Amino acid sequence: MISELSSPFGSSPELVAVYFAEALQARIISLYIRTYTLLTFKTKTLALAQNQKICNALQSYNSISPLIKFSHFTRNQAIFxxxxxxxxxxxIDLDIMQGLRWPGLFHILASRPRKIK
Structure with a gap:
């Protein structure tokens, strides 16, 4: 029922529901079969190749465009x-892709002075 009501292309809560439904399915299947494989090898291989292309494109764009770096910096400052x-x-980042946005935030959060209780 969760799978039917959620969408991998929907909002963040819907995406969480999709992952939750997949985890439940994996758990139930593994209890009975003792193994769990996602789809087929061919589908996985195609998905990995597509993800690698997207990752390479985003890294190239990030290296030449100051807009992305500036948006990450201003967002991190606002969060900080x-x-x-x-x-x-x-x-919780449901669309982490290559994760380029987080190292800067982690750095400024780690540099905060710690309160001693």
């Missing part, structure tokens, strides 16, 4: 300011 005074941070 919003988290002032917070002790813990949990980040």
């Amino acid at each position: 300011q919003a988290l002032e005074g917070e002790e813990t941070v949990r980040i």
